[in-house]
Each structure stands twice: as C-alpha cells, then as structure tokens.
Amino acid sequence: MENTPDLYVGLMSGTSLDGVDAALVEITPHTSPRLLATHAEPMPTALREMLLTLCHASSASFAELAAAEDAFCHLQARAVSALLVQQGLTGDAIAAIGSHGQTVEHAPNGHQGGPAYTLQLDNPSLLAELTNCRVVADFRRRDLAAGGQAAPLAPAFHQALFHSGEEERVILNLGGFANITWLSQDGGAPLGFDTGPANVLLDAWCQHHGHGTFDENGAWAASGHVDSALLTRLLSEAFFHQPPPRSTGRELFHLPWLESHLNGAEAPADVQATLAELTAASVAQGIGQFLGSRPLTLIIGGGGARNADLCQRLANHLPNANLRPASDWGFPADWIEAGAFAWLAYRRLHNLPGNLPSVTGAKGERVLGGIYAA
Numbered sequence: 001m002e003n004t005p006d007l008y009v010g011l012m013s014g015t016s017l018d019g020v021d022a023a024l025v026e027i028t029p030h031t032s033p034r035l036l037a038t039h040a041e042p043m044p045t046a047l048r049e050m051l052l053t054l055c056h057a058s059s060a061s062f063a064e065l066a067a068a069e070d071a072f073c074h075l076q077a078r079a080v081s082a083l084l085v086q087q088g089l090t091g092d093a094i095a096a097i098g099s100h101g102q103t104v105e106h107a108p109n110g111h112q113g114g115p116a117y118t119l120q121l122d123n124p125s126l127l128a129e130l131t132n133c134r135v136v137a138d139f140r141r142r143d144l145a146a147g148g149q150a151a152p153l154a155p156a157f158h159q160a161l162f163h164s165g166e167e168e169r170v171i172l173n174l175g176g177f178a179n180i181t182w183l184s185q186d187g188g189a190p191l192g193f194d195t196g197p198a199n200v201l202l203d204a205w206c207q208h209h210g211h212g213t214f215d216e217n218g219a220w221a222a223s224g225h226v227d228s229a230l231l232t233r234l235l236s237e238a239f240f241h242q243p244p245p246r247s248t249g250r251e252l253f254h255l256p257w258l259e260s261h262l263n264g265a266e267a268p269a270d271v272q273a274t275l276a277e278l279t280a281a282s283v284a285q286g287i288g289q290f291l292g293s294r295p296l297t298l299i300i301g302g303g304g305a306r307n308a309d310l311c312q313r314l315a316n317h318l319p320n321a322n323l324r325p326a327s328d329w330g331f332p333a334d335w336i337e338a339g340a341f342a343w344l345a346y347r348r349l350h351n352l353p354g355n356l357p358s359v360t361g362a363k364g365e366r367v368l369g370g371i372y373a374a
C-alpha cells in the first residue's frame with residue numbers, strides 16, 4: 001500500500017464502559033507513532049446499562065445484541081466524526097480506522113469445557129458506511145485461533161513506542177483491568193499479561209454505595225483501612241497464581257465475586273481501601289515475577305493513572321520504580337490504548353504481525369484483523 005496516507009484513527013472502548021476514545025495517530029515505517037489529536041465520546045447511560053447487562057448475561061436475544069451493537073457503532077461514528085471535524089479532515093485523509101469493539105465476554109480458555117472465545121460487539125461494515133473510512137476490526141480472534149489468549153494486545157505497541165536500549169521498562173495499564181508489559185533493554189521478546197482488576201471493582205463498589213461512578217482521586221479508598229484478612233481472601237483467587245499467558249475480564253471479577261468474600265461486618269470505606277490495595281498488590285506481584293526488586297522505569301497508562309491513592313499504593317509496593325508519565329513519549333496516559341488500535345490497523349494494512357506470541361501464548365506471529373473497504 002505505497003500511497004496510503006499516514007493517518008490512522010484508533011478507537012477503544014474498554015472494560016470500564018465510560019466511553020469511546022478516538023486517537024488520531026501518524027504512523028510511518030521509520031518513525032515512532034505520533035499522537036496528533038484526541039476525542040472522547042462519553043457512553044450514554046442507557047447504552048452503558050445495555051452493555052453491562054450483556055456482560056453479565058447467561059442468555060441474550062439476537063435483537064438485544066443487534067440493538068447494543070448498532071448503538072455502539074453509532075457512538076463510535078460520532079467519536080470519529082468529532083475528531084475529524086476538530087482537525088478539518090474528511091474520511092479520505094485516513095488510511096484506516098482501527099476499531100477494537102466492545103468486549104462483552106472473554107473466555108480464552110473456553111467456558112465449562114466449550115471452545116475458547118472472545119466476543120467484541122462491533123459492526124465494521126456499518127462504521128465504514130457511516131464514516132467513509134476504511135475500517136480494520138476483529139483484532140483478537142486470529143490470535144485466539146492460533147492458540148493465544150487474544151489479550152493483552154497492547155504490549156506490541158508498547159514495544160514500538162517505549163522500548164529503550166538503556167533501561168528496563170514496565171508499562172502498566174490501569175483500566176477496568178490491569179495489564180503489564182516488560183521491555184528488557186536487550187530487545188528480547190517482551191513479556192506481559194493481565195494482572196487482574198484495576199478499577200472495575202473500585203468502580204462497582206463505589207456505585208453500589210452511591211459514591212458516584214468512580215472514586216475520584218481514590219479519596220474514598222484513602223479514608224479507609226486495609227482489611228488484611230479480606231485482602232488475603234481476595235488474593236487467594238486462582239487467577240492471581242496462574243502463570244502467564246493469562247488474561248481476564250468481567251466474567252470473573254464482578255460485584256458478586258467481591259461479595260462472596262465479605263462477611264458483612266466490613267465498613268464500606270475499608271472494603272474500598274482493600275480493593276485499591278488488591279490492585280496494587282497484584283500488579284506488584286506481577287512485576288516482581290519479571291524483575292524481582294531490580295530498578296525499573298514504570299510508565300502508567302489508563303484512567304487509574306489519575307488515582308493518586310492507587311499510585312501511592314503502587315509506589316509503596318515498588319520502591320525501586322521510577323515513575324515516568326507516558327506523556328514524555330507524546331502519549332498521555334488516557335490515549336495509549338486507542339493509539340494501540342491505530343497502530344494495529346497500520347500493521348494490518350501493511351500485512352505485518354500484530355500479536356506477540358511471548359505475551360499471548362499463540363503458536364506464532366499473526367497478521368491481526370479484517371479489512372472493510374471505505
């Protein structure tokens with residue numbers, strides 16, 4: 001594709017269901033991806049509720065799935081349109097949109113003996129129609145077909161953006177879930193995996209107690225005390241002890257999972273503090289597997305980077321970590337994942353692999369995603 005433009009739009013709507021992030025990224029073969037512009041389109045409450053219901057559904061009608069997918073696709077199209085209008089661009093300036101879709105279920109090891117699957121609601125045909133852009137979508141399932149976990153996928157982008165020959169770096173995403181990528185300075189294959197929940201339980205507990213959709217700055221968690229017996233019970237979950245490759249989602253970590261570990265006598269603020277500590281402890285445990293207590297540069301992405309209490313807990317667990325903001329590389333914390341899907345679209349158009357078998361456990365490198373013409 002010699003004459004394709006260098007501009008890509010990455011679309012990400014993550015497990016927090018807070019909205020669609022759209023990132024305009026310039027990508028060329030010999031330079032680092034450059035973030036040019038961003039737009040966040042908030043998730044309407046009705047759509048959020050529809051998607052949450054599907055995330056926890058043991059059954060759903062085709063009509064419900066279609067309605068959610070259609071509304072989600074129109075939301076994505078509004079995000080793209082706002083981004084392009086803001087930049088004075090039209091669809092033909094864009095080489096491709098990379099669309100992640102909305103994960104509603106992730107079962108890379110199968111469910112009750114059934115086949116492995118990962119399900120993202122997405123309608124790339126409709127998105128191409130609504131935006132007049134070429135769309136690349138369905139990034140996860142090829143990795144799954146090759147025996148991988150289909151997640152996390154961002155580590156390959158982390159390598160492209162953050163690798164250094166001078167120091168070891170860990171990139172931590174604190175979204176609904178947390179995932180880490182370890183980049184050694186010798187350029188060896190990156191390692192990475194989901195460490196467990198980041199904000200998903202903090203958000204759910206907050207909402208359950210009428211404290212808003214999330215714990216602003218971690219203030220509520222900071223007002224409580226960690227219940228060490230509860231923390232031990234939560235950390236006994238098998239997922240935290242599985243060797244990589246591993247990935248997880250809302251199927252395992254949800255409010256009823258938390259409630260099944262409570263004795264009912266805990267003060268709500270203490271539960272919030274314990275959940276924040278669970279995130280920090282499970283991330284630190286994951287990083288410790290790679291690095292022991294060696295010094296490292298830690299780059300934090302995702303909405304949790306704005307939670308001062310959570311970041312302080314991480315710093316307490318990782319005294320040898322030098323925290324650097326992702327914005328030092330031109331990608332503020334909130335835009336790394338959307339940037340990753342712009343980059344993955346670029347990789348697809350150029351028939352380059354998008355997965356890292358060292359992370360997902362796939363049999364080999366694979367070109368990820370399907371192309372939908374403008």
Ligand SMILES: Nc1ncnc2c1ncn2[C@@H]1O[C@H](COP(=O)(O)OP(=O)(O)OP(=O)(O)O)[C@@H](O)[C@H]1O
Binds near residue numbers: 015214
């Ligand atoms: N100021 C803040 N204080 C505390 N927490 C915050 C703040 N801003 C964002 N968050 C947290 O970040 C979450 C959103 O993070 P993000 O958008 O990275 O998640 P996501 O991309 O949906 O998830 P994932 O990476 O798992 O797919 C919110 O739900 C909230 O918990």
Ligand SMILES: CC(=O)N[C@H]1[C@@H]2OC[C@@H](O2)[C@@H](O)[C@@H]1O[C@H](C)C(=O)O
Binds near residue numbers: 103106194
């Ligand atoms: C199945 C799925 O959507 N997983 C998400 C989720 O959110 C964070 C973590 O769990 C990560 O594994 C992944 O997203 C990012 C973009 C990834 O694939 O790297």
